Every structure is written in C-alpha cells, then in structure tokens.
Amino acid sequence: MRLDRIQVELRPRSPWEAMELGLAMVRRYARTIWLAWFALSLPLFAILNAAAWMLDALPWAGIAMWWLKPLFDRLPLFVLSRAVFGGAPTVRETLSAPRVFGWGGLLRDLTWGRPSLTRSVAMPVTLLEGAKGEQLRERRKAIVGARGSGAAMGLTFLCMTFEGILALSCVTAVFLFVPMEYLSESALAVWSLLFESPPKWAWLAWNAIVWSAMSFVEPFYMGAGFAFYLNRRTHLEAWDLELAFRRLATRLRAAVPLGVALCIGLAAGAWMPAHATPSEAPITAERAAAAAAAAAAKAPRRPLEQAIDGPAFVEDARFAGAVGDAYRDPLLNPKRKQSFWELRWKPDAKRSANPGSGVGEVFALLFKAAMWLAAIGAAVLILWQIKRWWGPMWQGGKAVPEPSPIAEAAVPMPETLPADVASAARKLWMQGQARAALALLYRGSVQKMVERANAALAPGATEAECLRASRRMPSAEDREAFAQVVRVWQHAAYAQRLPDNDAFESLLQRAASRFGWAA
Numbered sequence: 001m002r003l004d005r006i007q008v009e010l011r012p013r014s015p016w017e018a019m020e021l022g023l024a025m026v027r028r029y030a031r032t033i034w035l036a037w038f039a040l041s042l043p044l045f046a047i048l049n050a051a052a053w054m055l056d057a058l059p060w061a062g063i064a065m066w067w068l069k070p071l072f073d074r075l076p077l078f079v080l081s082r083a084v085f086g087g088a089p090t091v092r093e094t095l096s097a098p099r100v101f102g103w104g105g106l107l108r109d110l111t112w113g114r115p116s117l118t119r120s121v122a123m124p125v126t127l128l129e130g131a132k133g134e135q136l137r138e139r140r141k142a143i144v145g146a147r148g149s150g151a152a153m154g155l156t157f158l159c160m161t162f163e164g165i166l167a168l169s170c171v172t173a174v175f176l177f178v179p180m181e182y183l184s185e186s187a188l189a190v191w192s193l194l195f196e197s198p199p200k201w202a203w204l205a206w207n208a209i210v211w212s213a214m215s216f217v218e219p220f221y222m223g224a225g226f227a228f229y230l231n232r233r234t235h236l237e238a239w240d241l242e243l244a245f246r247r248l249a250t251r252l253r254a255a256v257p258l259g260v261a262l263c264i265g266l267a268a269g270a271w272m273p274a275h276a277t278p279s280e281a282p283i284t285a286e287r288a289a290a291a292a293a294a295a296a297a298k299a300p301r302r303p304l305e306q307a308i309d310g311p312a313f314v315e316d317a318r319f320a321g322a323v324g325d326a327y328r329d330p331l332l333n334p335k336r337k338q339s340f341w342e343l344r345w346k347p348d349a350k351r352s353a354n355p356g357s358g359v360g361e362v363f364a365l366l367f368k369a370a371m372w373l374a375a376i377g378a379a380v381l382i383l384w385q386i387k388r389w390w391g392p393m394w395q396g397g398k399a400v401p402e403p404s405p406i407a408e409a410a411v412p413m414p415e416t417l418p419a420d421v422a423s424a425a426r427k428l429w430m431q432g433q434a435r436a437a438l439a440l441l442y443r444g445s446v447q448k449m450v451e452r453a454n455a456a457l458a459p460g461a462t463e464a465e466c467l468r469a470s471r472r473m474p475s476a477e478d479r480e481a482f483a484q485v486v487r488v489w490q491h492a493a494y495a496q497r498l499p500d501n502d503a504f505e506s507l508l509q510r511a512a513s514r515f516g517w518a519a
Helices: 015-028 030-055 058-067 069-083 097-101 104-110 119-129 133-143 145-177 180-196 200-237 239-270 285-298 303-309 317-328 349-353 357-389 421-430 434-453 463-470 476-494 501-515
Strands: none
Touching: 015 030, 015 069, 015 145, 015 200, 030 058, 030 069, 030 200, 058 200, 069 097, 069 104, 069 119, 069 200, 097 104, 104 119, 119 133, 119 145, 119 200, 133 145, 133 200, 145 200, 421 434, 421 501, 434 463, 434 476, 434 501, 463 476, 476 501
C-alpha cells in the first residue's frame, strides 16, 4: 500500500462524512463500476431465472441473486481500492477481481457471514489486508469495533431501505397510468396478480425490479463502507501524520545539496590565511593566553559556577521572581475550583467496576414490566374469550348447534326491461328489495348507454368494460350519470354498501332525466 500515491485527502473525519467521501468516489468511477457490475451480474441473472422458469421456482432465483451480493461487491471494492492509490483499473481488469482477491473470503461471505450487517466495512479488511485466522479477527475487531459497528449497521439499514423504496416505486408507478375511475379495480387486479395467484411473468418482472434496485444501490453501499474503512485506519494508524512526515522528508532531501554547498563554502572561508596590516603586532601564544585570562576575569559568574567555586549558592532575586511568575501562570499550572454533589453511601466494588450497570438495570426493569403487562393482557383476553372458544365445556358437554347455512340466490330479474325503468326500480326499493332495484337500474342504464354510444358488449361484460364503452357517448353529462350508477351498483354488489333513501332517489331522478325514463 503506497500512501504517497493516494488520491484523496487523508484526515480524521466523522463516520458519515467519510461515507459521503465514498459516495463521491463511486460517482467519480461510475462508468467502470457499473459496466463491470452488469457484465458479471446480468448473465448470472439470465441463467438463474431461465433455470427457475423451467423448474417453476422463480422466487428462488430472486433470493439467489440477493444472496450472491458479496460476489458482486468485490467489483466496486476492487475499482475503488486501486483508483484511490493512483491506478484506476479497466473493466477487463475489474472482472478479474474475484481471482485477484482469492476465493477464501468468499466462502465465508456466502455462508455463515452472509447475515452480517457490517459487511461493507469488514470486507475491505479481509480482501485488502490479507490477514487470516486470529490476526484477521483482531483486525476486524480493531477496524469495526464498538465505534464503527453502529455506523456500519446504520449504513446497511439505510441502503436496504433505499432498495425497498426503489422496488416498490417501480410497482406503484403503474398506477400513474391508470385513470381515476379504474383505480380501485386496478388495485384489486394488481393485488391478485402479485399476492394471490402470480403468473410466471409477474415473478420474472419482480425479480428484474429487485435486481435493478440492488444494482443501483449496492455500489454506493460498498463505496461508503470502503471510505469508512480508510477513515478508521487514518484514526488508528495516523496516516495523515505519516504523509505529512513523508512530505517533510522529501523537502529536506531536496535541500541537502544546498546545505552541503553552504557548509563547504563556510569551511573554506574559515581556513583562508589572514593578511596582517603593518600596524598590527604579531599574535603570540603568550598574548593569546593573557587575553583569555582577562576575558574570563571580566565575565559574570553563573550560579552553577558559584556553587562549584564558592561555599554557598547565591540566588539572583530577579531570577527567583521570574520562576515564581512562571509557576503562577495558569497555562503552565492550571487550577480551578469545582463544586458537585456526592452521595453519602458509596457504591460497592462490583457496581463501580461496571459503570453501565445502572442503565442496564433500568432497561431490565422496563423489559420486566412490559413482560408482566403482556402476560396480564393475555390472561384477560383468555378469560374474556374462553366462553366463546370452549362453549361446549361451559354447556355441560352439549354440542353447540351449527348455524344454518347461508342461502345464496341470484337476484330475479325480468327477461325484458319494463317500459318505465325508474318506476319499476322505485317500486322494488319501496318493497325492501334494494339490491334488485339497483340491479334493474344498472341494466337499464347499460341498455341506454349501448344505444347512445353505438357500442357492442360481449355477454357477461364487466362494469369496467361498460365504463370503457361509455366513453363513446357524446354527452359528458350522460357519461357522468352512467358512471355514478355503476359506482353505486359496485358498492352494493361487492361491498354490501347500500345508499340511503335520499341518495337512491337522487340517483334515480338523475338517471331518469338523462336516459328518458321520466313520465
């Protein structure tokens, strides 16, 4: 690992700031990352779904693609780990990432390590540092640790949420193209298509949507985890200081020739012979010694020399004052007064050895209270429903009579419509046959709609088909009146929601005035 070739600014960052740096790196090398991603995952997606189509097991193909995420995660990690140190790989080189990293860590990532929530940070430790066994566990613990696990798990949950939002958005986007009058029928159709009896093509479309969402989010997930890994190593190993010292050493090495040249020049000048003027007397050894003795006699004696030569140490008052001022400086010897409350009783050794035991006791007490409330609620529910659940036991062993079967019968309708549909429907409503009255009103409205729209309906046409055919009616008021009759009939037929007397009378008068039934 060549720190001097690193392409990002290494400095201690907060976890989320480091992850933002990882997202920027993914955007910088997006072309290489996603081309390699699709080159590996798209053929595998096609093979798995084709095999699942033949075996009628398409849900398992989607689960398999999700489970193989660690295999695909090696591609963005390879690109970023090479690019951050100055050598961005090509797509062909990126596709060889599993072979370069080896297959040892892949077995762990696809088996017992697959549910890990810190995969984005732990995978760089395994693949980039080359540690194994106990050393690998120690490195994972040091990098992820207590400080890194929370942010790594938060990143995992955040990316899972984004994937779910993207997948559900693709499904719900279908409703943007559905007219409002067909929205309820379309929602029921989608529910039946996806959850009750989904066909093969629906499962295949869902697998493609989930794979697309995973392909969009997963490279950002690994990029954020890799940047967080670099930030943790910067914190633990002081990479920023090491780079600063390396730059300083480089500058010093560049200044060495200049310093050597300067020293050589000074030495040459010191050894050059001096030319004495005629007025100067020659310097002899006796004169040099006498001059040195005179200078020593005139020089002031320091306290250490006085202690050696004299019987006692003579302290200078000004020096003592300066020392006292230095010791009184708050920057050198800071002091402050702090008041606080202290308990009269002292905690025992076990409690003081574990400072978090108080918080643990509070959570334990809350959990215990919640369990007791749940138990009491379950007991009350059992006592409240025991007579309903164990009815024969309360009746002395007598069997409870089974309720009479519900009689279902079709609404009797005349073969031909009456001349005055409005009067006939009102008569049925007054006799208490509300469903028959609404059915007659619906049949009469459909007949008038077919005449005015010049449409042909197949036998057994649904309400939605009738609404589509009613768009050909030239009058907008006729179309609105017919849509209102259809909605009221649907509420009565499928939701057992009957209108009140005023609502029925208003609907009857509007339909009669629009379709010519009024006397």
